[in-house]
Amino acid sequence: xxxxxxxxxxxxxxxxxxxxxxxxxxxxxxxxxxxxxxxxxxxxxxxxxxxxxxxxxxxxxxxxxxxxxxxxxxxxxxxxxxxxxxxxxxxxxxxxxxxxxxxxxxxxxxxxxxxxxxxxxxxxxxxxxxxxxxxxxxxxxxxxxxxxxxxxxxxxxxxxxxxxxxxxxxxxxxxxxxxxxxxxxxxxxxxxxx
Amino acid sequence: xxxxxxxxxxxxxxxxxxxxxxxxxxxxxxxxxxxxxxxxxxxxxxxxxxxxxxxxxxxxxxxxxxxxxxxxxxxxxxxx
Numbered sequence: 001x002x003x004x005x006x007x008x009x010x011x012x013x014x015x016x017x018x019x020x021x022x023x024x025x026x027x028x029x030x031x032x033x034x035x036x037x038x039x040x041x042x043x044x045x046x047x048x049x050x051x052x053x054x055x056x057x058x059x060x061x062x063x064x065x066x067x068x069x070x071x072x073x074x075x076x077x078x079x080x081x082x083x084x085x086x087x088x089x090x091x092x093x094x095x096x097x098x099x100x101x102x103x104x105x106x107x108x109x110x111x112x113x114x115x116x117x118x119x120x121x122x123x124x125x126x127x128x129x130x131x132x133x134x135x136x137x138x139x140x141x142x143x144x145x146x147x148x149x150x151x152x153x154x155x156x157x158x159x160x161x162x163x164x165x166x167x168x169x170x171x172x173x174x175x176x177x178x179x180x181x182x183x184x185x186x187x188x189x190x191x192x193x194x
Numbered sequence: 195x196x197x198x199x200x201x202x203x204x205x206x207x208x209x210x211x212x213x214x215x216x217x218x219x220x221x222x223x224x225x226x227x228x229x230x231x232x233x234x235x236x237x238x239x240x241x242x243x244x245x246x247x248x249x250x251x252x253x254x255x256x257x258x259x260x261x262x263x264x265x266x267x268x269x270x271x272x273x274x
Contacts, residue, residue, distance in 0.1 A: 015266075016265055016267050017265075018260070018265050021260060021263055021265060022256055022260060025259055026256065029250070029256065030248045030249070031248065033250065033255075034248045034249045037249050043252075046251075047251045047255065051255070051259055054259045054263075055259060055262050055263060058259070059262075059264055061266075062266065135242045135246065136246070150243065151243075154240055154243035154244055155244070155246050155248075157244075175205070179204050182239050185239050186239055
């Protein structure tokens with residue numbers, strides 16, 4: 001089954017083969033969890049969101065339309081879950097991204113709150129180490145829409161068209177977000193060196 | 195294709211960073227210090243992103259998912 005296309009594995013899943021469901025989880029657990037972890041920066045929460053995404057996708061497998069890429073479908077649901085969470089937790093979102101009206105990295109920095117770092121639990125210390133490199137910290141400062149686009153493009157290796165499908169954004173918007181995200185990342189990293 | 199004298203677009207710079215920019219535009223890059231400087235900056239960011247590790251959920255993740263998945267039977271019903 002490992003050499004089969006996603007479409008083929010999904011077809012087997014629709015026929016009731018449990019191994020096909022497990023194969024889909026095996027293929028996507030790391031990319032999905034990595035994306036969600038970098039979006040919400042909390043291991044337990046990322047795992048909950050990944051689990052809910054898989055359950056939603058796998059329990060709705062019969063509604064999957066094979067003319068669309070399976071990866072686009074599953075990343076769309078995962079990204080929506082992450083964005084919904086970040087919107088509900090507006091204080092956390094503000095702490096990562098600054099004011100929604102901020103237009104420049106400087107404005108975003110000036111309006112952002114800093115996450116508390118005192119009294120970290122052992123799990124939080126692991127998270128701090130894992131996500132503590134300069135580039136990870138810079139990614140965390142991007143607004144969620146930019147973060148999702150840049151992670152899907154350069155970390156997961158998806159094409160602009162696939163990202164547009166996954167995030168239900170116009171192709172031009174995806175290109176703009178990725179370009180701005182790279183500029184902002186460069187700005188954050190250069191600020192750090194100064 | 196863009197005119198050989200035109201500066202590289204952001205799409206072309208990304209192609210160059212991936213090593214798949216066409217020869218004609220690569221020639222422009224070789225001759226244009228402005229484009230080279232921009233392209234080098236972009237490549238550093240792209241490389242930093244590409245090299246990020248992937249993370250795995252905790253052991254037993256697939257079992258926890260499968261415990262809540264309803265696998266359809268051939269008749270179209272679901273098994274728990």
